[in-house]
Amino acid sequence: MKKQLLRYPLLAGLIVVLAAAVHAQQAQRIVSLVPALTEMLYAIGAGSQVVAVSSYDDYPPQVKSLPRVGALLDPDTERILSLTPDLVITYGSQVDLQAQMRRASIATFDYRHGGLDHILTTIRALGQRTGRNAEAQNVISGLQIRINAVKDRVMGKARPRTLLVFSREPRALRNMYVSGGRGFLRDMLVVAGGVDVFEEVGRESVQATTELILARAPEVILELRPEIIPAGAELDEEMKVWARLATVPAVKNKRIYFITGQQMTVPGPRVADGIERMAKVLHP
């Protein structure tokens, strides 16, 4: 009888210890140096666990009040340590910072850019690390539903060969960097019903010369810009520079589009917005 009475407190104690252990595994004080992953944390409801972000973070708006601890090239190790985080989200290339965190027994989550699938697996992994498995799964399902809806909508339609421009000099076709058949932006283009005109190069970005663009003859030119270009003289000017490449079908048929806004270039939970906007342009 006595023995049996003792059993329950023991069990309860075990549960408490186990729960504490699991809780310890789940990060409660997170420093995120990767803006895309900060967005993911907020999307899966782990925003309250974020204690500091990188100097480039500005989405969602809540992050603006958080302390800044540097970024890819200049992480402020001292400040990070002073915030006593239990998880630091770093880029895979920040090996020095990772080593320092290891010495301080602080866990890191090492992120590298990948394709569209990688965004979903990263959200899932963050869910596990923050104890938000269910919310992460919800976000992933939501994204998958929207991605599949776009896929269904463009299925069977002719897929235009598209030049996806990341950056170039203003008012000139110089120093132009475009998608080269790899990475999440190229994946977004494919889901949205386009074909990367530099598909076979197999690099995240290539420098496109005027000769290459003339030779590849893209049917659509899609320029991604993080900054908003106001419609009017400036946008007309930027459109006009393409007129020089008169044989390019996209130029002939006036299928040059600017998609602006930061959400286009951040590999986070807003990718579905980007895909939908691309699809709208490619298949109006």
Added chain:
Amino acid sequence: MNIRRRIATVVGAFAIFTIAVLVFAPTVGSTSISLRTAFDRSIAWDNNVDAQIFFVARLPRVLSGALVGAALAAAGVVLQALLRNPLATPFTLGVSAGGALGAMIAISLGLDLGLLGVSSVPIASFTGSLIAIAIVYALASSQKRGLSTNVLLLAGVTLNSFFSALILFVQYMSDFTQSFRAVRWMMGDLDVGNYVPIVAALPFLVCAFAVFAALPRTLNLLTMGEDVAAARGVEVTRAQRWAFLSASLATGAAVSLGGPIGFIGIIVPHIVRLMVGSDHRIVLPAAVLFGAAFTVLCDLAARTVMAPVELPVGVITALIGGPFFLWLLVKRS
């Protein structure tokens, strides 16, 4: 041999080589085109891809390569003679660093002051060069009378480091894509995409080359020392002033057109000297021609070797120029 005949033969040979390169270069590239189609006037411009590749992509690129190469090589010859220093380059006196700083500022501020179809980066770069020239010139001519080549050299080198520090600062403060564009600009790029930047740079280059044409005899005397030159009737200060200003102007215009493409300004003058001796009446025109051909050939390699992936032309000039120069050096000695 009579010096005139020697000039004519040597310069003629270089001219033939350069013309051959200039004719050959636009016919090859990352894509194969039919020249017959390119020059076929019966096909509408909007439908003639080969003509567009030839006239819009390749020809401006070859022309800008030739101009940049000729300007940097000539500026190298002039500055090496003026400073009596074989290590002098067009980038020694801070002109290119000023140009680079201008370009960096334009890139990282996203400046948009496009004028008459020229984009903001070349304009800012040329402005930066002019400011650098003005500062170095003012410093070098502030002492007593005349132009001190010692002060010129020291002021130039110091200004170079100072501007380089500012460039690093501007780069550090800008975001990743801008930093990347800035770094890429520093490697040199001749894909100008149309003729407007070339036409814009041309007046400055023409002025500089007009001065170069009058310099060779003076440079020969200056290399023997200022006293000797003065004794032989050279107005030393005036000659130095013109040499510095023309070489700097050529450098500034070249950098604004193609970026600070390294190695041309030091390697080409030395290669030419190893081939034809040290008489500036031959060296200067030969360097102009060889600089043009060398740069166009390096750019040809840049756009074809790894096609469709483009290599920076500055990397090629160093990769080809360095070993070639060392080989020539060993072979000669």
